Amino acid sequence: MAPMATEGVVRKITFTVDNTYPYPQSSKPVVGVNYAFPGPTIEVNENDTLQIRVINKLPQGTTLHWHGLFQRGTQDMDGAVGATQCPIPPNAEMTYTFKAFPGGTTWYHGHYLDQYADGLVGPLIIHRAYEPSQALYRTERTLIITDWYNDVCRTTLNSWYLSPSNPDAIEPIPDGIAVNGKFSESLFVNANGEKLIRFRIINAAAFSMYTVSIDGLQLKIIELDQTPVKPYTVSSFAINVAQRVSFCVDLNQFNQSIVPSGLAPTKSIYIRITAMADMYPVDIATYIPPYKTPSVLFPTFFNPSYLAYLTFGSSNSLPTYPAHQEGSNPPPPGNISDTNLLDARPFYRTNIPNANHYLKLVVDFYEDSSGIVRAYFNDITYGSNPLNLTSTKKLKKLRSSPNIPLLYQMTQAPNGIDIPPPIITSDSPLPSIQSDKYGHYLIPYGAVVDIYIENRDAGEHPFHLHGYSFWIIATSENPQAENLYAGDYVQRDTVSVPASGWAKLRFVANNPGAWLFHCHIEWHMDAGLLAAFIVGPQQLAAQKFTYVPPPKKFCQ
Template identity: 30%
Template sequence: TAPNTGRTVKYDFTVSYQQIAPDGVVKNGLVVNGAFPGPMIEANWGDNIEVTVHNNLTDEGTSLHWHGLLQVGTPWFDGVPSVGQCPIAPGKTMVYNFKADMYGTTWYHSHYSAQYAGGALGPIVIHGPKIANYDEDLGPIMLSDWYHSDYFTLVNVTMQGGLPLSNNNLINGKANYPCASTSASCTPNAGISKFQFQTGKKYLLRLINTSAEGIQKFTIDGHNFTVIANDFVPIKPYTTSVITLGVGQRSDVIVTAVGAAKSSYYMRADLGTFGAGCSATDGVAPEGVAAIYYQGADTTVVPTSTSGLTTAQLTNCANDPLSETVALCPITPAAKPATTKEIDIVFKSNGTNFVWYMNDYSFHGDYNSPVLSDVKANNLTFPNEWNVFNFGSNSSVRMVVYNTFAFSAHPMHLHGHNYHVLAEGFGTWDGVVTNPNNTQRRDVQLVAPAQDANTPAYIVIQFNQDNPGVWPFHCHIAWHVSGGLYINVLERPADIQKLTFPSVVADTCSSWNTWTSTNIPDQIDSGL
């Protein structure tokens, strides 16, 4: 349980349009306070975080989601339009106020359509108990596939049944790009991120996959990692040479600086090429690099180190085995949960184009009617396209999630919880739980691609219903959630009705309803 520090940290954010060129190629992007990535939110465990968000976008709403924070008692501040709030209307403001109830590394991002794929995102660091020894905290290292088209164009490609291909891969918002490969305005050698190491020291790296689609394979030439946390959950340390991160996942890792003085090495984030990796890239620049310079090294000279990433590692579209990722603080999930639900992920035609379904329905939200507010008003009958799974007052929920699609993994994210990951595999789950007394817990887990048309992949997750709210459970690939790969988990509706909603919830909806009375939102996707 988080302490109560009595302290509130305050931030003031403006979301706006801006031409940006993080890799030298100019595109129409979205920024927070004029920057991509946006400013870092920093707090201590138990602080309150207050963020005033201004929507400076002229023709669309926005919202910000604070990924992985549980929002216990504040489900309306989770930042998901059509679920916990109405969008923030153009020219309007919403003040979010929530507790830093977890500690570690995460990020915030717009949850309105695929705005975050256009740049509306930034890192969050919440300081807490030190769970391992290191000498220096290098801070967030954000890994992001990158697209030279604006986000709305890419959503339109998605909704026409197409597949957007990423054009580059960024580390902390920076990369170079071969300008001969684009007809857009392009500045060569835009610059890469740089880090300083000192021989013998141990460094904490806070890795975050902020991509729209890509599974990142993170390495440092000639160095290994000790993994100490996945998402917000500390784990028993283990050593590896490559970190696999699906969209939305984080890993805190420690690197021992084993290089000599004056040496330099590449840090790499690899997406692979289409068909020879786990991500949909155009093949021009699927590897992002940053430079690490040891004491005395010439920082104007690029490293000459070589990658040790193998083809087998690059093409393994799954997280590290559950047997290796054991929580530091054991929590034993209920052997017999109160309710179990099987959920099939299917890619099929809606009669016009191919979209994503979870248990026969493809999600489409109503910005003017947030599910949480409907529950508060005791409206518990929902359109099928809202994909609401009402788990009532059950004490615990188990979900067996089957991916029937053979060409993509899905990073499955649940809001409001760190869930237990009981099992993963192919075919039909046999009921065996990995590490039954101390399962891995996190808020995003990859379900692998299906082996073939008759052999789905699966993950089995479980959580206690200890946080009344309406919690999104969705694939974190931006194009997949745009295409409907999403359900709402309705948790303890009777207790939601007992909560006192702050006036900002109704005020934001009032402003949005006024704006939409004379403006029609161009909602071509699910809305999220």
């Protein structure tokens, strides 16, 4: 049983979002927070109230999404343009006020115009009143991993990716990897003499999956996304975009035998973060994209191997052994292909109700009538019905637009949203959730929904649900999990769906609002791989939720 929640305090923070130039070798503008990349770490206690004033100094609109937070009662603070708010215009500001819940390791990021791929990211650490694995660590370190592109994503790369000149829909390949804003072989993580360390790993990349390991050490995983799990020992693990993994290490267990005889004992070891090359649609060792801008930082080919240094003391030191010597890399864990780590057990066993509704989502990519390859859920690419912005009528049909949020539309006509009710289909004996053919799915409040994602694409996809976490019942890489762990499934807010495979999820629709469900690869969001779950519009009204329209200039 989880410990009782306690009320927190009010934390006031001011963020300025603007372009910054953190690297003298690069002329690329990075979207930073308070002129830093990544943005400042927010560190609070569970149930604190956050009041975050966001001042936009960019020449275009912006927003911030607080990944993994439920936003119960503050649905308009989710930061999803078109779903819960209009973008913050240039030279304007908005204050986000919400509860820091649930606790755990998460992050904030832009949710508009590819700004998160251009640097608008930062860690958000929410400490629980009681951490179930606290005995395993005495200090913490946070590593936020990002893809680095030499070119600006929101202009150069997006316009190339979504164009007829890219008929194979090749996603822009990163030029490098940055961890805490540092490139390979420049990040030192000092233990300062501590032996028991917790690492919080955040994959804030736009595209890449990674494996993570530390030479000579076993990793005890204690948290997946924001779910505490029973300590689960691996030698390395995979992490997809938007997922988070916390693990503990014990430096007392480090064995100096990995240092070849004749060399001095090492006072530091390598942290290895490796992009999984098989997820890219091209051979990264030879591929040169047509838009390529040479850079002093990364002139030609993407190197998928990133090295950081874990130093035992308080001063920076390099390992005494070669980075690529035989035996310095630990063997992979038993099921490295199971990115979701379904074999890890949740620390707290929860009551998992039986499903009473069903939703099948088929993922596919193909050309539209303009010769541009789009992404589709059930043959619908999101945003294909732009709203006539001159209309101010209360509409029963929901429309996808950055200028009239779905949440606002729900409050205007809670009893008249024109989306078909669930029906019985051949896919399931349960009532199947229907859409309006524009990517909006009306989900009854309180429904227990099984989502079956059929991935017809040859690439792996990380899918994230706003406003909720879900139980991962099974995937095509771990189909036995459904029976093996029945009643004790792990909860996450981002699931990695295998290439040409499937995943089965379950969630309880008890948080009314307009919540996006989307692939977290930035390029796939651009291509339309999103859906909007419209949950309980009548319940939203019954809870007396009031959507306060922002200043008029926000939604012009």
